[in-house]
Amino acid sequence: MKALYIEQFGLDHLVLAEVPQPMAGPQQVLVQVRAASLNYLDLLVISGGFNPGLPLPHVPLSDVAGRVVAVGPGVTALAVGDDVVSTFIPQWRGGTPTAADVAVAARPGLGVPGYLAEYVAVPAAALVRSPANLTPLEAATLPIAGLTAWNALRYVQLEAGQTVLLHGTGGVSLFALQFAKARGARVIITSKDDAKLARAAELGADHTLNYRTQPDWPTHVLDLTAGQGVDAVVETVGGDNLNQSLRALKIKGRIAIMGVLNGVTTRVDTLTLLGKQATLVGMEVGSTEDFEAMNRAIETHDLHPVVDQVFPVAQLREALLALQAGRHFGKIGLTF
Numbered sequence: 001m002k003a004l005y006i007e008q009f010g011l012d013h014l015v016l017a018e019v020p021q022p023m024a025g026p027q028q029v030l031v032q033v034r035a036a037s038l039n040y041l042d043l044l045v046i047s048g049g050f051n052p053g054l055p056l057p058h059v060p061l062s063d064v065a066g067r068v069v070a071v072g073p074g075v076t077a078l079a080v081g082d083d084v085v086s087t088f089i090p091q092w093r094g095g096t097p098t099a100a101d102v103a104v105a106a107r108p109g110l111g112v113p114g115y116l117a118e119y120v121a122v123p124a125a126a127l128v129r130s131p132a133n134l135t136p137l138e139a140a141t142l143p144i145a146g147l148t149a150w151n152a153l154r155y156v157q158l159e160a161g162q163t164v165l166l167h168g169t170g171g172v173s174l175f176a177l178q179f180a181k182a183r184g185a186r187v188i189i190t191s192k193d194d195a196k197l198a199r200a201a202e203l204g205a206d207h208t209l210n211y212r213t214q215p216d217w218p219t220h221v222l223d224l225t226a227g228q229g230v231d232a233v234v235e236t237v238g239g240d241n242l243n244q245s246l247r248a249l250k251i252k253g254r255i256a257i258m259g260v261l262n263g264v265t266t267r268v269d270t271l272t273l274l275g276k277q278a279t280l281v282g283m284e285v286g287s288t289e290d291f292e293a294m295n296r297a298i299e300t301h302d303l304h305p306v307v308d309q310v311f312p313v314a315q316l317r318e319a320l321l322a323l324q325a326g327r328h329f330g331k332i333g334l335t336f
């Protein structure tokens, strides 16, 4: 079978090679991987920016979907023929996690080998069933971006009739757009690109703002909300963008923070924070229980993730460059 691995860090050291097919051990299933999706994190892992101490060679990527083709001893929850999708934080089953549950060292693709191979032997507990209405390619977009958006709206307690602000048209934001509309909320979304904003409006965004041509977008958000601001923000950008989001927030509003696109540190405008009586919530994707709840909602509302570009696995480098260029709308997928 084919597997893709990195021999050295960097996009020029990706190797697609024939390797022995694994077997399902105790409590494991063998999954025929049908599709994968990219996250910005994959770029960081592959370039060595995330964990320079990662043992090499390393099979990257955490987000895959496929079919169970064999089950190992002791597996009862899954059977041959089940369509499954990977989880990113397998030890976090539900509720409040322990530090060990969310240890980065245990995450597939990050601390332990990932899943970019034709067949992978995976603990059955590290998988969930794919939503019945999704293709493998669509399902492969769920583990990080989908679940982060799902929990972001949960953490900010977004209700029908409320307004949420979304930044950019990447994977997390477009999932948040779809989930917010399914809840009956109003969506304001930003982008650097008017064509992407037009596509976001087609997906249901109520108001669109171009953060390049309208750099004072917080004022526009206030104008669109009768001077009150939004009930919630999904902060996919981070860095100093957080202070702008605070300006656009309603009193008692909530911000779910997961983004590091603008850096990992910032000086928070404390006066605005306290003036708004704001709640800031940090995010770490989510648990298996959350994933299953999200999948039920995806089936109920027949939601379909936005997969913008699809590359064969052999073109992972081109796919990563496309992600880096930031021209995508939603998710970038890979197929074998």
Ligand SMILES: NC(=O)c1ccc[n+]([C@@H]2O[C@H](COP(=O)([O-])OP(=O)(O)OC[C@H]3O[C@@H](n4cnc5c(N)ncnc54)[C@H](OP(=O)(O)O)[C@@H]3O)[C@@H](O)[C@H]2O)c1
Residues within 6 Å of the ligand: 039, 040, 041, 144, 145, 148, 167, 168, 169, 170, 171, 172, 173, 190, 191, 192, 193, 196, 211, 236, 237, 241, 257, 258, 259, 260, 261, 262, 283, 284, 285, 323, 326, 327, 328, 330
């Ligand atoms: N902590 C967690 O649990 C967690 C989970 C998932 C993701 N994340 C992080 O969340 C962030 C977003 O993830 P993603 O998967 O959605 O990324 P993505 O698909 O790569 O989307 C990035 C998009 O954000 C927009 N953007 C970039 N800079 C912006 C700015 N200054 N203002 C507004 N929009 C901007 C761009 O959209 P336009 O082209 O439309 O402008 C860009 O294409 C990343 O930093 C990722 O690492 C964290």
